[in-house]
Amino acid sequence: MSDIDIKRISYLAKLKLPHEKEEFYANSLKDIIKWVDNLKMIDTSETEPLHNVTEKTVSIRKDEINKSNSVDDVLSNAPERAQNFFKVPKVVE
Amino acid sequence: MKSSISQIKDSLRDKKISVEELYDEFLIKAKSSKTNSFNLLLDKENNILSIKESQKRYENGNPLPLDGIPLGIKDLFCTKGIRTTASSKILSNFTPNYESFVTQKLLDDGSIFIGKNNCDEFAMGSSNETSFFGPVKNPWKNKNVPTDDLVPGGSSGGSAAAVAEGTCVASMGTDTGGSIRQPASLCGIVGLKPTFGSCSRWGIVAFASSLDQAGPLTNSVEDAALILNSINKHDFNDTTSSNHVREDYSIGINDKLDQKIKIGIPSDYLKDVSGDILSQIENTKKALIKHNVEFVDVEFKTTEYALSTYYILAPAEASSNLARYDGIRYGVREDGKSLDDIYLNSRTKGFGDEVTRRILIGAYVLSAGYYDAYYRQAQKVRRLIKDDFQRIFNDVDFILTPTTPNEAFKIGDKLDPISMYKNDIYTVPTSLAGLPGISIPSGLSTNGLPLGIQFIGNYFEEKKLLQIAALAEKELNFNGQ
Numbered sequence: 001m002s003d004i005d006i007k008r009i010s011y012l013a014k015l016k017l018p019h020e021k022e023e024f025y026a027n028s029l030k031d032i033i034k035w036v037d038n039l040k041m042i043d044t045s046e047t048e049p050l051h052n053v054t055e056k057t058v059s060i061r062k063d064e065i066n067k068s069n070s071v072d073d074v075l076s077n078a079p080e081r082a083q084n085f086f087k088v089p090k091v092v093e
Numbered sequence: 094m095k096s097s098i099s100q101i102k103d104s105l106r107d108k109k110i111s112v113e114e115l116y117d118e119f120l121i122k123a124k125s126s127k128t129n130s131f132n133l134l135l136d137k138e139n140n141i142l143s144i145k146e147s148q149k150r151y152e153n154g155n156p157l158p159l160d161g162i163p164l165g166i167k168d169l170f171c172t173k174g175i176r177t178t179a180s181s182k183i184l185s186n187f188t189p190n191y192e193s194f195v196t197q198k199l200l201d202d203g204s205i206f207i208g209k210n211n212c213d214e215f216a217m218g219s220s221n222e223t224s225f226f227g228p229v230k231n232p233w234k235n236k237n238v239p240t241d242d243l244v245p246g247g248s249s250g251g252s253a254a255a256v257a258e259g260t261c262v263a264s265m266g267t268d269t270g271g272s273i274r275q276p277a278s279l280c281g282i283v284g285l286k287p288t289f290g291s292c293s294r295w296g297i298v299a300f301a302s303s304l305d306q307a308g309p310l311t312n313s314v315e316d317a318a319l320i321l322n323s324i325n326k327h328d329f330n331d332t333t334s335s336n337h338v339r340e341d342y343s344i345g346i347n348d349k350l351d352q353k354i355k356i357g358i359p360s361d362y363l364k365d366v367s368g369d370i371l372s373q374i375e376n377t378k379k380a381l382i383k384h385n386v387e388f389v390d391v392e393f394k395t396t397e398y399a400l401s402t403y404y405i406l407a408p409a410e411a412s413s414n415l416a417r418y419d420g421i422r423y424g425v426r427e428d429g430k431s432l433d434d435i436y437l438n439s440r441t442k443g444f445g446d447e448v449t450r451r452i453l454i455g456a457y458v459l460s461a462g463y464y465d466a467y468y469r470q471a472q473k474v475r476r477l478i479k480d481d482f483q484r485i486f487n488d489v490d491f492i493l494t495p496t497t498p499n500e501a502f503k504i505g506d507k508l509d510p511i512s513m514y515k516n517d518i519y520t521v522p523t524s525l526a527g528l529p530g531i532s533i534p535s536g537l538s539t540n541g542l543p544l545g546i547q548f549i550g551n552y553f554e555e556k557k558l559l560q561i562a563a564l565a566e567k568e569l570n571f572n573g574q
Binding site for chain 1: 186187188190191288289290303327329332333334335336397398401402404405412416419420421422423424425426429430431432434435436437438440441444449450452453454455456457458460466467469470471472473474475476477479510511525526527552
């Protein structure tokens with residue numbers, strides 16, 4: 001296991017860890033990764049990954065129109081809205 | 094002894110109590126409770142229409158399967174017009190505009206929601222201590238240290254505590270790695286996790302989508318069967334929802350077993366357990382052996398890898414699922430100068446420590462350079478774990494294990510995450526394999542605290558699973574609070 005770059009990981013997760021907590025999370029992450037490292041000892045060269053345990057659940061439904069998720073419903077929980085849009089700070093100059 | 098759903102329905106039918114009086118009785122008790130098992134309680138006015146309609150159906154002699162029954166709902170199910178927080182700060186202002194599939198089915202069958210049960214934040218925890226709304230207290234006390242407040246288990250800790258203290262008749266929980274069965278065990282009640290794909294995940298706040306499954310926490314196995322009848326349905330809105338034919342799970346639940354049953358006990362699960370835990374298994378064996386049940390030793394080859402597999406896969410899926418909380422579309426927004434600042438501030442301030450930790454683990458095991466070594470390897474080991482169960486089920490009908498390695502512990506006692514994760518050692522393998530499991534209370538520890546046993550069944554064999562659990566329940570005759 002290589003050293004964990006907590007700044008990079010938190011950037012990937014879109015989190016800005018307070019400076020004083022970086023070490024706490026880095027150590028915690030290190031312990032847990034070390035703990036799960038025992039999986040590396042298992043030979044899985046002949047094993048396929050398992051994504052869905054039941055592996056047989058694709059159902060096809062009729063292509064019918066349902067009314068759901070009206071604009072007002074979707075926007076009703078928005079922290080800020082402007083007309084029919086979510087409002088965010090300016091993204092492009 | 095608490096009344097079962099059938100008994101309550103009889104009282105309603107015989108006019109010994111009205112639906113409104115029943116609701117009042119539970120609400121008053123819930124309001125005066127000090128366990129913090131509800132994030133939100135619904136006053137009678139919120140439910141008055143449903144109460145009246147339910148009463149009318151009783152008067153007309155055609156009550157629905159769960160008519161008038163006051164239920165708690167884990168605060169992870171979206172409930173239309175009722176605040177749904179996942180016990181997180183980031184969703185503390187969220188009111189869904191739609192009803193989850195499972196809770197809609199419960200409403201369709203006449204039940205009435207008394208409130209939303211506290212749980213671990215985003216269902217991540219085994220003690221209900223990670224909730225933004227504070228820990229839940231187990232209604233049970235250690236008889237040797239009665240002043241200690243104990244955890245109810247988690248993540249459906251509020252659900253378990255509420256059912257155990259009698260502030261709702263039953264509660265809907267969710268189970269990702271043990272979150273129904275473990276708190277049920279620590280609170281002395283019944284908890285059922287159905288086969289993955291049985292009950293739709295649509296409208297449940299997602300934690301780990303390949304593992305999450307809804308199920309009931311109840312006072313009896315029969316109550317669990319009645320609730321399963323309502324919620325176990327195919328749903329096109331959940332692509333992992335199975336379209337197999339469902340049975341009636343309560344009919345014949347107490348029938349005599351007409352064929353010989355073989356139950357495997359994994360010897361590797363019992364290596365280092367305490368005498369208290371071991372005696373739960375021994376007592377169950379003694380109780381069932383006279384009912385045409387044979388017990389055999391079985392041995393898993395993958396147990397030592399189950400927790401590692403789980404703590405790679407579940408955080409990886411959580412890390413993806415929780416990417417949606419960005420402070421833009423719903424939930425709490427923390428301001429920032431740029432769009433990126435809003436994302437960063439909202440997420441950093443909105444998530445608690447355990448959720449942050451799991452997002453970080455997930456981001457790490459999915460990141461470039463580590464994906465194959467951790468995430469992909471864990472998915473492969475998951476198949477080996479599933480195959481291991483299938484090998485054992487070729488020879489036995491059920492597997493019997495303790496539900497938890499310990500009794501309820503003191504709030505604040507387990508601060509180290511890995512020792513907390515080990516609480517789920519007996520429930521996680523079942524979850525990874527997607528198999529159904531039920532925990533029933535089996536006895537008391539030397540400290541006077543409830544302990545549970547878990548029966549694991551084969552895929553979609555909930556009917557048989559409930560039958561064997563009902564038989565064990567009858568024989569063990571556990572007396573709740």
